[in-house]
Amino acid sequence: MITLLKSATIIDTHSKYHNQTKDILIVDGIIKEINDIISQKENYQIVELPDLKVSTGWFDSSVSFGEPGYEERETLNNGLDTAAKSGFTSVAVNANTQPVIDNKSAVEYLINKATFKATDIYPIGALTQQSKGVEMAELYDMQQSGAVAFGDYKKPIENDNLMKIALLYAQNFNGLVMSFPKNNAIAGEGVANEGVNATILGLKGIPALAEEIQVARDLFLLEYTDGKLHIPTISTAKSVKLIKEAKKKGLQVTCSVAIHNLLLNDEELHGFDAKVKVNPPLRTKEDVKAIQKAVKEGVIDIITSDHNPIDVEEKKVEFSIAKDGTIGLESAFSALNTIFDIDIITKCISENPRKIFGLPSLKINEGETASLSLFTTEGDYIFSEKNIFSNSKNSIFLNRKLKGKAYGIYNNKQLVLN
Template identity: 75%
Template structure:
């Protein structure tokens, strides 16, 4: 199939066509021509849409699907279809399944299940056996089977020596270790950011210190061991400062931030809505300001939706007992587009995460594979259940004003567009 994308504004700093509006001709999955005006021919699949923009394909570094074990929340097949219609050509899937992804056969199961889709799936293996934080998992074997990183999703590594050994061991095969930034001894059974709102609402608080002290420990260990460390979903002003200082020292550390922590504060908790319960929690406007600044100056490398489907039985309950997590694929671009410029969004959704997780970066040029996210930055709308494609509906952005529209993707010789 030959596909012709008409009048597309190209967002790709590595392309000679960056910020130019061009026609793009794709034949058998590869870009064969980029020009001002390419004529339509019979049999072409033509894409003509309002204020059409294309960028290098977005890669979400933290996505949870239910399968295996929690298929009622989301299956791999449907999850990848959601990702495609949300503009993502690749996703890294967390190991929080049942059984967890802690050995080579479970990694291979995910890869085989995802074969043939427009959106590529890259497994993240657990850092510890059975996700229990006691003994290290089979990291090398999992990497040989296709795992791109190792971390216990939303679970901190409490054992300092275990993380030290993991950082040393992964250097033998250039592996990437993930360490969730939370000290459970300090966080305790907190359910919300410790501050004015948690006090007013009578909710047990999670102090910013619980995140920052864990990051400090991780950075001390990294400085001692060397190796590669990624800290997912930071949320506080001090966390940004700690990572900025570590990078100045030359430590090989990166970090990410979840979309909702860039847009929403703990003021959202006044309705006691379980959909607003996330881990790490929503913080303050001062933290958001520091996070946005950290993205723009390069301290924060990656933005993730931190997409985590939870069934209604575990969400429509008392706030303190609701499971943590929000879906985020469908709302990611619209939320980011309301607070950040397009180039920063593309850099932190595409170039930076691909580089860190060892995914091939493909420029929008002739004779290159077509790996494209297709969208428009224009148009305000209110995010509602009608906008949710996921099986689970636990969105933190329900009834929020978002901006822009995702049209779909082109990847793996497949065009996927929203109807």
């Protein structure tokens, strides 16, 4: 199949065509020609869309699909289709399945199930067996089978020595260790950010300290082991400060933030809507401001949707017992486009995550493999259920005003448009 993208504005700071509007001819998955005007032929698949922009393929570093074990939340097939329609050419899939992805066979199962899909799948293996935090999982074997990192999704490693050993052991094969930033003893039974709003509403609070003390511990262990660490989904101003200082010291630490923690604060708690119950919780306006600044300064490396489908039975219940999590793939770009310029967005959802997770870099130049996200930055709209492709509908951004949208992707010699 020969595909021709007409009048596409190229967003790629590493390409000589950056910010230029060109026609792009793709032949058998390779960018054959980039020019002002490329004449159409009958056998061409033509893509001509309003305000079409293309960037190197987006990579979401934290996505949960239910399969295996929780197919009622989401299947791999529909999940990957959702990612493609949302503009993502690659997703890193968390190990929170049943059984947990903690061995090479489980990693290979995910990869094999995704064969022939437009969106690539990269498993994150569990750091500990069954994500129970007791014994380390088969990290090396999982990496040899295709795992790109190791972490227990939303489960902190409470055993300090276990985290130390993991950071040391992973150095033998350049493995990336992930540590969820939460101290359960301090967080206790909290369900929302500890602060004025939780107090007014009578909700048990999760102090910012619960995150920050875990970040501090992990950074001390990182300095001791001289290892490589990724801290997913930070949410407080002090966490930013700690990580910034660690980077200045030269420690190999990277971090991410979930999109909802970038845009929303704990004032959303009023109304007791379980859609806004996430982990880490929505923090204060001051935290949100600090997190946004950290993205612009490059202290925070990656932005993730932290896509986590939850079935209605576990969300449409009393706030305090509702399950944490929100889907986010479908709203990811449109939400980010309300606060950041396109160069920051593409750096944090394409360039940086690929580098950190050890994937080859991408470029939009003639002769390069075509792995492209297609989108527009124009047009406001209200995000509603008709914009959701996931089986689960638990979106924190439902009924919110967003801007621009993903059109789809070209990847693996396939064009997917929503």
